[in-house]
């Protein structure tokens with residue numbers, strides 16, 4: 001706990017888009033929020049804008065693909081607050097918009113660096129701080145396109161595309177499927193520790209990642225990640241909630 005016993009959240013990739021809105025909504029709920037960003041300029045700009053609204057938002061330099069950056073961020077959190085109650089692994093990249101047959105292994109590897117390995121690096125670095133909270137939450141911002149059940153049925157789990165037009169993106173979709181598996185694997189290790197680990201699908205949100213073609217606002221997209229980051233102690237672990245989900249039901253199929 002901080003000196004004031006205010007819960008602490010860390011949100012990665014929070015300088016814009018859904019992550020910035022997750023940071024804002026958590027701060028509005030009274031949490032101290034460390035706003036992770038790989039660019040100091042973009043992170044400071046977001047911090048200033050949100051602090052102008054009276055929120056306790058603190059820029060945290062954090063490139064999820066850079067182990068040194070992650071270790072330095074963890075060290076700063078250790079020194080300043082000594083505990084983290086909620087980690088939202090939100091940082092993500094889109095990957096190439098190509099069919100599998102025209103996607104290279106290098107492109108897949110690059111997407112996984114951020115969307116999968118970045119999550120593992122940050123989670124492992126912050127776990128000692130999360131364990132100290134006694135009851136903490138880890139939220140991995142996934143996507144409905146990571147659902148293997150939906151992919152196997154060749155249906156668009158978001159309902160956005162026409163039948164048969166569901167994009168089968170090798171890098172992005174399989175990275176989110178891997179992230180779902182990462183989520184369940186951590187959840188199982190951490191059962192009984194008070195740390196709940198869940199995946200959120202924010203819905204199809206208008207942000208830079210999709211050229212602002214999404215149909216939801218970042219405010220709407222932040223809803224499920226924030227809900228999972230603030231679950232009560234009796235909340236679920238190892239669940240996958242879509243934009244209309246509730247902890248009691250309407251989970252997405254893995």
Ligand SMILES: NC(=O)c1ccc[n+]([C@@H]2O[C@H](COP(=O)([O-])OP(=O)(O)OC[C@H]3O[C@@H](n4cnc5c(N)ncnc54)[C@H](OP(=O)(O)O)[C@@H]3O)[C@@H](O)[C@H]2O)c1
Pocket residue numbers: 012013014015016017018019036037038039042062063064065089090091092093114118141142143144201202203204205206207208209210214
């Ligand atoms: N938008 C959607 O419809 C949608 C749907 C399903 C899931 N999601 C997921 O939601 C999350 C947020 O996406 P978004 O839609 O808000 O996209 P966005 O506006 O492009 O935001 C992505 C964020 O991730 C950051 N980021 C990228 N690589 C990073 C790295 N190596 N280290 C730290 N931060 C990094 C970006 O920072 P820079 O500004 O420095 O690039 C940016 O802050 C992603 O995980 C995405 O896959 C989005």
